[in-house]
Amino acid sequence: xxxxxxxxxxxxxxxxxxxxxxxxxxxxxxxxxxxxxxxxxxxxxxxxxxxxxxxxxxxxxxxxxxxxxxxxxxxxxxxxxxxxxxxxxxxxxxxxxxxxxxxxxxxxxxxxxxxxxxxxxxxxxxxxxxxxxxxxxxxxxxxxxxxxxxxxxxxxxxxxxxxxxxxxxxxxxxxxxxxxxxxxxxxxxxxxxxxxxxxxxxxxxxxxxxxxxxxxxxxxxxxxxxxxxxxxxxxxxxxxxxxxxxxxxxxxxxxxxxxxxxxxx
Amino acid sequence: xxxxxxxxxxxxxxxxxxxxxxxxxxxxxxxxxxxxxxxxxxxxxxxxxxxxxxxxxxxxxxxxxxxxxxxxxxxxxxxxxxxxxxxxxxxxxxxxxxxxxxxxxxxxxxxxxxxxxxxxxxxxxxxxxxxxxxxxxxxxxxxxxxxxxxxxxxxxxxxxxxxxxxxxxxxxxxxxxxxxxxxxxxxxxxxxxxxxxxxxxxxxxxxxxxxxxxxxxxxxxxxxxxxxxxxxxxxxxxxxxxxxxxxxxxxxxxxxxxxxxxxxx
Amino acid sequence: xxxxxxxxxxxxxxxxxxxxxxxxxxxxxxxxxxxxxxxxxxxxxxxxxxxxxxxxxxxxxxxxxxxxxxxxxxxxxxxxxxxxxxxxxxxxxxxxxxxxxxxxxxxxxxxxxxxxxxxxxxxxxxxxxxxxxxxxxxxxxxxxxxxxxxxxxxxxxxxxxxxxxxxxxxxxxxxxxxxxxxxxxxxxxxxxxxxxxxxxxxxxxxxxxxxxxxxxxxxxxxxxxxxxxxxxxxxxxxxxxxxxxxxxxxxxxxxxxxxxxxxxx
Numbered sequence: 001x002x003x004x005x006x007x008x009x010x011x012x013x014x015x016x017x018x019x020x021x022x023x024x025x026x027x028x029x030x031x032x033x034x035x036x037x038x039x040x041x042x043x044x045x046x047x048x049x050x051x052x053x054x055x056x057x058x059x060x061x062x063x064x065x066x067x068x069x070x071x072x073x074x075x076x077x078x079x080x081x082x083x084x085x086x087x088x089x090x091x092x093x094x095x096x097x098x099x100x101x102x103x104x105x106x107x108x109x110x111x112x113x114x115x116x117x118x119x120x121x122x123x124x125x126x127x128x129x130x131x132x133x134x135x136x137x138x139x140x141x142x143x144x145x146x147x148x149x150x151x152x153x154x155x156x157x158x159x160x161x162x163x164x165x166x167x168x169x170x171x172x173x174x175x176x177x178x179x180x181x182x183x184x185x186x187x188x189x190x191x192x193x194x195x196x197x198x199x200x201x202x203x204x205x206x207x208x209x210x211x212x213x214x215x216x217x218x219x220x221x222x223x224x225x226x227x228x229x230x231x232x233x234x235x236x237x238x239x240x241x242x243x244x245x246x247x248x249x250x251x252x253x254x255x256x257x258x259x260x261x262x263x264x265x
Numbered sequence: 266x267x268x269x270x271x272x273x274x275x276x277x278x279x280x281x282x283x284x285x286x287x288x289x290x291x292x293x294x295x296x297x298x299x300x301x302x303x304x305x306x307x308x309x310x311x312x313x314x315x316x317x318x319x320x321x322x323x324x325x326x327x328x329x330x331x332x333x334x335x336x337x338x339x340x341x342x343x344x345x346x347x348x349x350x351x352x353x354x355x356x357x358x359x360x361x362x363x364x365x366x367x368x369x370x371x372x373x374x375x376x377x378x379x380x381x382x383x384x385x386x387x388x389x390x391x392x393x394x395x396x397x398x399x400x401x402x403x404x405x406x407x408x409x410x411x412x413x414x415x416x417x418x419x420x421x422x423x424x425x426x427x428x429x430x431x432x433x434x435x436x437x438x439x440x441x442x443x444x445x446x447x448x449x450x451x452x453x454x455x456x457x458x459x460x461x462x463x464x465x466x467x468x469x470x471x472x473x474x475x476x477x478x479x480x481x482x483x484x485x486x487x488x489x490x491x492x493x494x495x496x497x498x499x500x501x502x503x504x505x506x507x508x509x510x511x512x513x514x515x516x517x518x519x520x521x522x523x524x525x526x527x528x529x530x
Numbered sequence: 531x532x533x534x535x536x537x538x539x540x541x542x543x544x545x546x547x548x549x550x551x552x553x554x555x556x557x558x559x560x561x562x563x564x565x566x567x568x569x570x571x572x573x574x575x576x577x578x579x580x581x582x583x584x585x586x587x588x589x590x591x592x593x594x595x596x597x598x599x600x601x602x603x604x605x606x607x608x609x610x611x612x613x614x615x616x617x618x619x620x621x622x623x624x625x626x627x628x629x630x631x632x633x634x635x636x637x638x639x640x641x642x643x644x645x646x647x648x649x650x651x652x653x654x655x656x657x658x659x660x661x662x663x664x665x666x667x668x669x670x671x672x673x674x675x676x677x678x679x680x681x682x683x684x685x686x687x688x689x690x691x692x693x694x695x696x697x698x699x700x701x702x703x704x705x706x707x708x709x710x711x712x713x714x715x716x717x718x719x720x721x722x723x724x725x726x727x728x729x730x731x732x733x734x735x736x737x738x739x740x741x742x743x744x745x746x747x748x749x750x751x752x753x754x755x756x757x758x759x760x761x762x763x764x765x766x767x768x769x770x771x772x773x774x775x776x777x778x779x780x781x782x783x784x785x786x787x788x789x790x791x792x793x794x795x
Contacts, residue, residue: 001284022290023306025552025594029718034763038719040623041553041594047627054626064290064306066333068596093305097312186510188294188304233299234506241764245716288557288571329555329571331598358570361575361584451775453559453569498564501770 003109005214006247006255007207010036014056014203016196019043019073021063021092023206027237028059031193034244035218043069048076053083056203059196062106063092063189065100067245078112086113086202090195095124108155113202115151115213116195118161119144126151130167141167149174158208160198162191166216170209179220179261181227183236194219197244217258222247270470271512271520275301278320279468280409281461284308284338286328286357289457292502294402296458299509300483302465303447308334313341318348321468324461327358328454330365335468338368342375351378351467355460357364373420376465378475380416381425381460384409391416406432414439423473425463427456431481435474442478444485444526446492448501462509482523487512535735535744536777536785540566544586544733546726549573551593551604551622554722561723564774565748566594567730573599578606579759583613586733589726590637593622593719598660603633607640610741616643616732620725625654638685641731644742645681646690646725649674671677671697679704688738690728697744700739707743709750709791711757713766727774747788752777790793 016037018028025041042051045068052058058080060073072130078106079088089112091104104125108115115125118137123129126147141163148159152171160168166177198215205211226240249255281302283293290306297304317323323345325338340429345352347422354377357370369390373380381403382390391412406428413424417436425433431442449455463480470476491505513519546567548558555571562569572581575598582588588610590603610617616787619642621634634655638645646656648667656677671693678689690698696707714720728745737739756770780785 021289021306022552024291025295026291026554026556026718029553029765030767033716033718041551042623042627044596044629045596047595047629050627064308065312066309068333068598097307097311097315099309186298188291188298202318230507232507232510233295234503234508234510237295238503238764238768242760242762243764245762245764273765286571287552289556291556330572330577331574331596358572362572362580364577451563453563495772497561497772497775499768499773499775502560503768513623514765 005211006202006218008034008204009200012056012204013038014200014201015040015052016052016057016059016203017042017048017076018059018061018196019048019076020059020061020192023063024189027189028193028196030195030241031244032200034241035104035197035200039196043072044076045071049074052076052079052085052087055085057199058085058089059086059199060087060217061090061092061192062094062100062104063233065097066218067099070099070103073107077107077112079109086199086203086208088112088116088195088199089255090192091115091117091121091125092192094121105109108154111155112157113208113252114158114160114198116191117197118162118163118191122151122159122161123147137163158212160212160216162194168209168212168216168219172247173209174265175213177216177220177262179217179254180223181184183227183230183233184223186233187236212260217261218244218247220261221254221258223224266518270466271300271483273469274465277469277514278303278304278323279465280319280354281322281324281464281468282307282313282320282335282341283324283326283459283461284313284341285324285326285461287324288328289454292454293458293461295506296509297461297465299506300465302468304461308337310336310340313337314344317341317344317350320350322396322464323350324464326355326357326460327350327365327369328455328457330362332364335364335368338372342372342377342445343363346375351464351473353377353379353460353464353467354385355457356380356382356390357457359386376420377422378473379423379425379463381427381456381463383427383444383456387424387426388412389415389452400471402428406430423477425477425481426464427459431485433474433477433481440478441484442481442527444482445488448492448495448498449488450485451498452501476486478527482526483509483512485526486519486523533568535563535741536748538734539730542586542734544730545569545584546587546589546729547572547578547581547585547606548589548591548726548731549578549599550589550591550722550726552772554591554719555741557719558723558726560725560771562730564771565727565730566734566761569726573602575601575605578602579609582606582609582615585615587729588615588617589620589729590617591622591722591725592624592630592634594724595627595633597629598627599611600629603637603650607637610638612645616729616738617647618644618725618729618732619644620722621645621647621651621655622722622764624651640779641685642687643738644688644690645730646692646721648721648727652681652689652691653677667680667693671695676729688742690742690746692724696750698739698742698746698787704792707746707750707792708794709747710753711763713757713760713763714753716763717766748777750791751784751788
């Protein structure tokens with residue numbers, strides 16, 4: 001599963017449009033290039049609408065929110081919806097911070113294809129208690145299970161909650177993805193990069209749930225591989241980008257390893 | 266001294282709110298994560314006020330200044346003052362550039378807990394001659410001694426002037442911190458990262474002068490260690506973040522080495 | 531040629547003012563520091579005008595365009611023109627995206643010293659067909675030859691089209707620069723960093739064409755060297771910055787290697 005979608009990303013180099021936060025922009029672009037996609041970080045409202053309509057997929061990420069960027073997000077998400085472009089909402093910091101919480105709620109109404117966040121963000125987006133204190137989760141993945149299922153069913157979206165083991169649901173079925181490494185929690189914008197990579201897979205896969213799982217499995221497998229060679233969080237970043245770029249495609253051992261991370265027995 | 270505060274940072278993972286510049290945002294967040302804190306880069310005025318009130322510490326950094334970010338700075342610094350949150354002012358580029366010079370002067374009136382800058386910035390902030398030409402210092406640390414002492418006494422703040430040997434004063438006593446490596450001057454936003462790490466120590470230490478010295482000593486020691494293994498400025502960045510994360514806590518050799526950098530005989 | 535200009539950059543550490551995009555800002559600053567220049571990323575219109583008037587060179591880069599940054603670009607380019615500061619226009623994403631296409635066209639009227647872009651951007655800036663789909667080129671360097679020559683002659687500028695082999699023209703003569711490595715296409719903002727390094731050379735060299743060629747040759751030679759030691763795109767970034775900083779000056783083997791990349795027989 002995951003290996004063939006990765007091969008397709010590399011063959012088609014989908015254009016992935018990101019309206020993302022200031023911390024994540026360079027790292028997300030490099031993650032997209034490493035996995036084989038073509039990133040474009042465009043946030044002006046006029047340009048964002050133009051690009052979202054022709055992109056293979058769109059990421060809207062609410063970190064370092066600003067009012068002008070919120071306009072770009074609305075324009076991009078609206079254009080994506082009208083054009084049938086798949087798009088992912090990454091509700092960074094939603095809960096304790098007012099502007100982004102309002103904006104994310106409005107964006108949710110535009111029908112994201114996938115919502116990806118940590119447990120606190122998913123709880124807050126669903127209107128439950130348990131929001132984080134800043135951008136880090138203070139709740140566990142399983143504590144956000146009901147909120148995730150409810151979001152998925154109400155909005156017809158796939159919801160991925162990131163944690164030590166990720167939980168991905170379409171509201172009907174639930175899957176878990178392992179892998180990863182503790183150093184991933186010591187690198188900023190790692191979740192944002194996971195969201196961007198997921199969008200690259202959405203751009204080439206018609207099955208939203210399968211594409212989301214495949215992307216999470218590739219990130220889990222490459223994160224584990226990078227963690228095994230990194231000395232600390234600084235060397236993790238280049239190591240992970242290298243692993244993403246060098247990861248085997250179909251028929252390779254890496255692809256099989258990634259697939260084994262999804263719903264292990 | 267420095268080792269026990271570092272241990273406390275790691276135990277408490279204080280939330281450090283940064284309203285910082287576009288060049289420094291990712292690197293500062295990664296430095297905070299590496300040292301054991303939890304970064305949140307939030308600049309919208311509404312959100313900045315919300316976060317500064319609950320954060321462990323705040324950094325306000327005037328690089329790549331913009332008018333909207335200046336509003337976020339005022340809101341954050343005002344909320345920090347009202348909530349008793351310690352905050353650090355990093356007056357990047359103050360002197361030759363008008364907007365940030367005005368904003369930094371206004372922010373100084375809100376009573377920063379610590380001011381950290383290079384000699385040219387401290388001279389300019391104190392209204393003395395000798396400002397830099399851009400963001401790099403053209404004056405020596407000792408040339409800014411009177412300006413630093415005056416700022417510290419007038420505003421009741423600790424003032425840290427960064428250079429080959431850092432000079433830290435509360436207006437009554439003066440301390441110097443060695444260590445570091447010449448490659449630190451070849452990496453952008455290194456001073457901004459020092460400011461962010463200092464804020465993490467302010468979040469857990471009641472003695473402002475001691476916390477500032479401890480943070481500078483840890484950065485000096487880890488900078489020297491990273492410089493010893495880096496091939497050049499590119500490899501210095503991941504090496505330094507690794508060193509920050511791997512640095513010993515209380516009772517370790519690293520902590521003693523850091524402490525020895527403060528006021529060596 | 532190239533080695534002596536590189537030596538001059540290192541001796542004079544020219545202040546290079548960048549009004550650049552959110553993806554490129556940290557990487558461009560680090561590339562400028564590595565090559566020996568002093569970067570200043572300043573985009574507020576008031577401050578940008580102040581700095582461009584005293585800087586050694588200016589870069590205006592249209593990626594992640596916003597309306598406030600467009601004001602800063604106009605202010606900076608106008609101040610550079612009035613002060614005789616050399617400046618480089620990097621028309622990132624011009625063609626498919628409306629706001630930056632209008633802004634780049636206006637900036638072209640302010641007389642950039644050098645225009646550097648990929649083939650699709652140069653075609654679009656000259657008003658030809660063949661624009662890219664996002665920020666990546668979809669046209670070949672040679673397909674943009676007529677557009678580049680026309681831009682150079684009409685606007686009295688040197689035009690550098692980046693690709694596997696770069697093509698540099700002043701409208702009268704044409705030069706090609708080899709070197710580089712395929713990993714450079716897998717790293718975001720690599721072209722932006724090339725533009726920034728070119729500006730550092732413009733700050734110290736009176737011969738615009740020679741300075742542009744020298745900068746491209748140094749980037750080509752250091753890119754090839756970094757590609758030879760990097761494991762993938764992640765490790766390429768620190769390796770390239772190290773190579774830039776360690777590159778030999780006049781009389782060294784590196785300088786000769788760089789010179790050999792220009793118009794090889």
